[in-house]
Amino acid sequence: MILAGKTAVVTGGGSGIGAAVARALAREGAAVLVCGRRIAPLQWVRDEIVREGGTAIALAADLTQEADLNRVVRETDRQWGRLDVLVNNAGILGVRAPIAEYPLKVWDDVLDVNLRTVFRVTKALLPLMTRGGSIINVSSGVGRAGRAGWGAYAVSKFGVEGLSQVLADELRERGIRVNTLNPGGTRTAMRATAYPDEDPTTLPTADAIAPVFVFLASEEAKGVTGRAIDAREWLVGGREGLLKRHRRPAL
Numbered sequence: 181m182i183l184a185g186k187t188a189v190v191t192g193g194g195s196g197i198g199a200a201v202a203r204a205l206a207r208e209g210a211a212v213l214v215c216g217r218r219i220a221p222l223q224w225v226r227d228e229i230v231r232e233g234g235t236a237i238a239l240a241a242d243l244t245q246e247a248d249l250n251r252v253v254r255e256t257d258r259q260w261g262r263l264d265v266l267v268n269n270a271g272i273l274g275v276r277a278p279i280a281e282y283p284l285k286v287w288d289d290v291l292d293v294n295l296r297t298v299f300r301v302t303k304a305l306l307p308l309m310t311r312g313g314s315i316i317n318v319s320s321g322v323g324r325a326g327r328a329g330w331g332a333y334a335v336s337k338f339g340v341e342g343l344s345q346v347l348a349d350e351l352r353e354r355g356i357r358v359n360t361l362n363p364g365g366t367r368t369a370m371r372a373t374a375y376p377d378e379d380p381t382t383l384p385t386a387d388a389i390a391p392v393f394v395f396l397a398s399e400e401a402k403g404v405t406g407r408a409i410d411a412r413e414w415l416v417g418g419r420e421g422l423l424k425r426h427r428r429p430a431l
């Protein structure tokens with residue numbers, strides 16, 4: 181088990197990609213805290229992990245709210261006293277609309293959840309990352325090349341890319357790797373909302389892409405930091421392909 185003895189926080193861990201990643205991290209031996217606004221799906225993920233012999237904590241938290249975020253930090257500290265892996269996965273889509281018609285309130289909400297909260301969660305949990313580790317920020321294809329109709333969602337993910345580059349540079353000396361991961365089209369509720377006419381069975385499941393998160397969380401990804409990675413690279417080229425493309429000397 182390549183994550184034995186490690187601890188992880190997965191935001192938005194009750195559904196879709198976050199739930200699959202939490203299960204995959206736990207299967208490799210990590211103790212996992214999953215958080216999100218709705219407690220029921222989080223408890224379901226926790227129970228599934230525990231049934232499989234893993235360790236998990238479910239915590240209801242609206243991460244845009246300071247008091248909720250503080251509870252996540254306190255609980256992580258109380259349970260483990262440290263953190264090795266942070267997966268900033270929670271996100272919202274907003275609306276699909278051109279900028280000229282984009283509602284201000286939705287713009288603010290999307291930027292709040294998808295960007296400001298990634299900054300705040302990371303800042304709040306960093307003091308617990310005392311022995312190096314890995315931060316994986318979930319991005320998107322439209323966070324790397326803008327596309328009509330993706331509005332605040334695309335802009336928020338561009339922000340996540342920038343935040344991650346700055347962080348990777350700042351945390352290199354502490355042995356904390358920071359990368360962004362674009363899942364690519366994945367069979368989840370958010371994808372179905374964005375593409376209502378698409379046949380979901382044509383897309384990879386969240387479980388199919390979860391192993392790339394495990395890899396990035398583990399020591400196997402040593403030397404991979406400050407990189408913008410696509411889950412498709414993993415699906416096509418596997419571990420070796422990904423290392424060849426993204427590993428850099430140092431760290």
Ligand code: NAP
Pocket residue numbers: 191192193194195196197198215216217218219241242243244268269270271272293318319320321362363364365366367368369370371
């Ligand atoms: P999802 O199932 O809708 O997951 C989003 C998660 O974020 C939910 O578990 C949600 O839980 C949580 N969340 C939203 N607002 C929150 C808040 N204020 N506080 C705490 N948690 C919050 O969709 P998904 O597809 O798995 O998305 C996961 C990530 O992948 C997102 O960052 C998304 O942008 C990215 N992504 C997905 C695709 C795709 O094709 N699926 C492609 C590119 C990028 P609650 O509702 O319970 O809070």
